[in-house]
Amino acid sequence: MTESRALEKPRILCLHGFRMSAKILETQMHKWPESLLEKLDLVYLDAPYPSMGKSGAEGVFDPPYFEWFQGNQDYTEYENFKECIDFIEDFMVKNGPFDGLLGFSQGAVLAAALPGMQAEGLVFTKVPEIKFLILISGAKLGGSKFSAPPLAANAFSSPVKCPSLHVIGENDLVKPDSIALLDSFVDPIIVHHLEDHTIPRLARSKHTNECIAFLEDFMVKNGPSDGLLGFSQASVH
Template identity: 75%
Template sequence: MAEIRAPGKPRILCLHGFRTSAKILETQIHKWPESVLEKLDLVFLDAPYPSTGTSGVEGIFDPPYFEWFQFQVLQDHTEYQNFEECIAYIEDFMVQNGPFDGLLGFSQGAALSAALPGMQEEGSTLTKVPKIKFVIIISGAKIGGSKYSAPRLAANAFLAPIKCSSLHVIGEHDFQKTEGLALIESFVDPLVIHHPKGHTVPRLDDQSLKIAHNFIEKILKLATT
């Protein structure tokens, strides 16, 4: 049964990181102040596949843990498993529980969130749902990054500039920092929050909170159009 949409709030599908869960991302996001959260209708989704290995959050957050798709770096390319099935799973959820205005993702979920608008624009996926109006990318990167190949379905996701509004959250000590900075260049209308931490959902200091509020004002207008 579809959840009731909160009136006047942008409805956002939230995609968690590799080998974590919807509950974990919800806990992480709720470090953000109520002045941000009260304006957003956040829906958290577990990835379709149980973790196939050790989770980086074991001992910090309780299981179960999930992953969106699997990958293996080979000598000259990257091999992906279940990527197309993952995209179909997300689209089915959006059909049944939407409409969604935008996406929020952390880590592996951020890579998906960043790629999906371009994939939708070229007509390779998300053809059954309204156009994605904005994305919030936390510790993100292009799928495959700068060194490895992308899945076939996402191969053209960044050929054209991504026109939807975007907010990028990048940590000074995040191992994804370089890839996250490169990702910004693919978006035509990015706002960026820099924080001093690593690969995490950070708390928002005064400067970050101002940027977040500016972005929310922008997407509030988009959600009503």
């Protein structure tokens, strides 16, 4: 990391959920306290494919809605999986560099598999190594819910060493899959919350401190260790 990059905020590419949008995710992320968000450079990207069916966001958020890739009913077959990864990589080449990825739902499923595929040299060959992941309502390709597309067949064949923060809802329909995903990562950091399949509120909560500690650890290892982010856990209520 160059000195100029080290002095910047962590730059994070944010991948929204299934049949949602960058705008929806950005709106939902404002549930997180400004004291945390202001320390991050969050970039939101719309998936490349318009929604091919009804969105769970209808009636709550305005269209358009997008999806990253498509699968059959039991997710044993996929379409546009490699194409969506190429789309993301092209965006990262033109708008990066990025330090980490944040994903929600389908975006988290995709993000979780990318470090393993990148380590194999199959994807993201034109961009720097992914340094960390923030996975909200994630699941594992090749797990009980989703089979693995051929490109991701070995994404979790070895424990993923990429530092990861997993945000898991007590009432989330994918909670079992989010918990199962933890076994695929080395020393995952876990934030539990009481909400369902959503971006949870972290304000006035110990969860904020856990997120701060995770990001502080990243910055200490990848930049100056003299309070670069200006975080103070004692000041978070």
